[in-house]
Amino acid sequence: MYPHERSLVEKYENQPFAIVGVNSDPSLEFLQQVMKEKDLSWPSFFDGGGTGGPIATKWGVRGWPTIYIIDHEGVIRSTNRTTIDEVVERLVKAAPPLKN
Numbered sequence: 790m791y792p793h794e795r796s797l798v799e800k801y802e803n804q805p806f807a808i809v810g811v812n813s814d815p816s817l818e819f820l821q822q823v824m825k826e827k828d829l830s831w832p833s834f835f836d837g838g839g840t841g842g843p844i845a846t847k848w849g850v851r852g853w854p855t856i857y858i859i860d861h862e863g864v865i866r867s868t869n870r871t872t873i874d875e876v877v878e879r880l881v882k883a884a885p886p887l888k889n
Contacts, residue, residue: 813845856870
């Protein structure tokens with residue numbers, strides 16, 4: 790999903806939009822290597838390695854990738870991978886402008 794995520798970051802640059810990753814990679818070092826190799830510019834949390842990390846457990850994640858689209862008020866608006874673009878576009882339009 791990195792190419793798609795990167796396209797969203799580029800499309801919504803300087804708009805009220807952000808991606809935050811949570812990764813279950815085998816180690817923090819591996820995650821850092823992937824982020825460097827794939828040139829990932831968004832923050833990404835290491836969830837302890839494996840599928841039973843504290844973030845995945847708290848959020849009920851059972852498979853990867855799992856997508857949560859959260860609006861500017863912190864409300865989950867979608868968890869459906871197939872509607873990412875349309876939901877994000879609608880929410881960015883509805884969000885208040887960024888403050889500089």
